[in-house]
Amino acid sequence: MPLCTNCAHPVPHLYTIYQTAHNVRLSQCPSCHELADPYVEHDGLNVVLDLILLKRAVYRHLLFNRGAPPRRVVDGVSVKAGAEIEEGDEDWARERIRWWWTLRVGVGVVLVDAFIRWSQLRMLHSAETETSITWTRGAMVSFLRVLVGCLVETVAFHVGITVSSFLVLTGLEKAARWRIVRSEPMSGVRQQLRYSHISLCLLYSSLTKFFLLLLLSIWGPSSVTDATPPQYTHTIVFENASLRRIWEALDDDKLDREWVVRNVLGGMAAGFGLRVVLDCHPFFTTLVILSGWGIKTVVASVVSGWVGEEESIGETWLAYSIP
Structure with missing residues (x-):
């Protein structure tokens, strides 16, 4: 309904x-x-x-x-x-359609994520080795490895979130049944909630992350060489040491904006989506997100050694993956 x-x-x-x-x-x-x-x-x-x-x-x-x-x-x-159509058959038909749509959206999300990571990792590797970026057989193999790594990481993240959501919702239901917490009427969202809603919600939430990553790739900070010094420089001096350290931490050479967008803002977007789907207290939604991050981090650390042919690509991919 x-x-x-x-x-x-x-x-x-x-x-x-x-x-x-x-x-x-x-x-x-x-x-x-x-x-x-x-x-x-x-x-x-x-x-x-x-x-x-x-x-x-x-x-x-x-x-x-x-x-x-x-x-x-x-x-x-x-x-x-x-x-x-009977109500049970209609619900099962909509569930199958939702899973099929989740699979289609998931394939697109993994492809976009893999291409963004592969492009950035290849540029970093080319800058370190002073070589040009060319589409060769080795580059294709490297892209396939990054694609498999993104697929495994995404599946692990979704499985971790789904299992954590099941445990949290089951625990809340038992706590309400045992009168540990105040029992409230089940909302319409909880009545209609299915497991396919959780994965589809995470995929929809990733749109915000990819939109910001696209903006960073277009209007990101440009590197300035010694041959072309900046025409205008404005220095802000803080007398307070704490404020000065915070301001220096926001410099382009110290703050990884992509990491912030991918993990911090992406995690906040996923948490907001789960807050809508699970319809529970934000504390439990935060526990679910942290559990998914933990499983994702373990899987990323295992897969990072295999992702790229070059060792630097695997290490950099791991740095982008770990929240």
């Missing part, structure tokens, strides 16, 4: 189609009396922008409402599309 993107209350349908496909009326949530899902009428660009901005409503739309059948009115008679 779809959910209201505003209050997560279950609704029977998101919109009604009258006679033709262009005659559509959005449904109203019976709980908050707002439109159940305004994203039904939004184009893909608005959905992607709201997903990058980490809006809670767009997660509910993509995870729980995408593909929900509408209600149709034919000759004044209300007919819900797919009503002839």
Whole structure:
């Protein structure tokens, strides 16, 4: 059953189609009396922008409402599309479709991640060895190794998050049953939660990370050689030693912006998505993210020795992987 993107209350349908496909009326949530899902009428660009901005409503739309059948009115008679299908069969069909969509999105995410890492690692290796970047057989083998490493790391991260989420939710249910914590009515999100929602949520959350990595690759800090000194230099001096150390830590030669985007901001985006899906206290969501990071770090340390043909590529890939 779809959910209201505003209050997560279950609704029977998101919109009604009258006679033709262009005659559509959005449904109203019976709980908050707002439109159940305004994203039904939004184009893909608005959905992607709201997903990058980490809006809670767009997660509910993509995870729980995408593909929900509408209600149709034919000759004044209300007919819900797919009503002839039993509820259990409809839920299983949507679960299979969701897993298939998760696989497709996951393949694209792994390819993009592998290409970004391989490009940066090859540039670093070329700068260290003073060689040009060319597409050779060795470069292709190196890319395939990075691709396999990203695939293994992604699978380990998703498995760790899923297992941790299962343990946390099971523990919360038992604690409520034993009256250790206050028992509250199960929300609509928890009623509709499936394991496919967790992996798909992590993939959607990675869009923010890749968007920022793209911006860094385009407008990143440029290296300045001795032959071309900067035309303008402004020095800020702090009398306080602590402020001075903090300011110096933000220098381009000391702060790895890509590491911050990939691990810190990427982890925060994943945590926000899990907060929407798991619908539990942020403390438990943080535990889930930390558990996934721990498993990802162990797997990355094991795979890093095999990723690149050159030793420096494997070590640098490990540095990008460990949070």
